[in-house]
Amino acid sequence: MCSSDLAGLVLICCTNVASAELYKYTNEDGVTVLDSHVPARYVKNGYTILSLDGRVLEVVPRALTTEEIRQRDRELAEERRVEEERRARELADANLLRLYGGPADVIRARDTKLASIDSFIETVRGNLQRLEEQKRQLESSAADIERSGGTIPRSQLDRIRSVESRIQQVKVEIDKKYEEKEVLRQNYEKDLTRVRELYSNRASR
Numbered sequence: 001m002c003s004s005d006l007a008g009l010v011l012i013c014c015t016n017v018a019s020a021e022l023y024k025y026t027n028e029d030g031v032t033v034l035d036s037h038v039p040a041r042y043v044k045n046g047y048t049i050l051s052l053d054g055r056v057l058e059v060v061p062r063a064l065t066t067e068e069i070r071q072r073d074r075e076l077a078e079e080r081r082v083e084e085e086r087r088a089r090e091l092a093d094a095n096l097l098r099l100y101g102g103p104a105d106v107i108r109a110r111d112t113k114l115a116s117i118d119s120f121i122e123t124v125r126g127n128l129q130r131l132e133e134q135k136r137q138l139e140s141s142a143a144d145i146e147r148s149g150g151t152i153p154r155s156q157l158d159r160i161r162s163v164e165s166r167i168q169q170v171k172v173e174i175d176k177k178y179e180e181k182e183v184l185r186q187n188y189e190k191d192l193t194r195v196r197e198l199y200s201n202r203a204s205r
Contacts, residue, residue, distance in 0.1 A: 021057065024048040047123060051202045096195050103196050112187035121177050128170045 009171035023038045025047035038047045064072065100106050138160045142152045 022052065024050055035082070050203070094197060095165055097198060098192060100191075100195050102199055106188060106192045106195050110185070110192070113184055114187075117177055117181050117184070121174055123176070124170055124174055128167065131163055131167045131170065135160065135167065138163065193202040 022032050022036065024032060025038050025042045026045060027042065029034050034050075043060075046062040047060050048056060049058040049060070051057055080145050100109070138156060142156055142160065145152050
């Protein structure tokens, strides 16, 4: 055998030795086993891959149980939820800083919106008073007709019902505006609190 053939054989042997591995796992008796492979029935329990000189090359964890998988998925879902909330808060904070130069701006915006709603309510209340007066006149006229022994015209009864219906609609509109005011006040209170925090944090830096 020539020297080049011998060198090639040595290289092949060294390569095979370098790539050889041992597998450490635990059998059903709880005994730690070192072998050239892991029997299929033990793979799910996890194992360690070692080099021939005992160095740990890789640790393969055991397979998760069904409950552990569910728990992992719950934890991942919670982490995603927290991250989404964090990003939403950052976006909301950026919008607040863009809209308001400070707490005073929030208060002015709030008061302007509330004043606008109050003005609308006052206008609608005026309409309500006129409708109620119109209803009283129609009912008084109908009562006069009845007292005189006459028959109230259907058209007049229809007008009374129409006015009553409109009165109820206007009352609903007013109630909705009061609800809108309360929601608006609460939302601005949240914005005001957060803007104060944001500008306070800026000032303390």
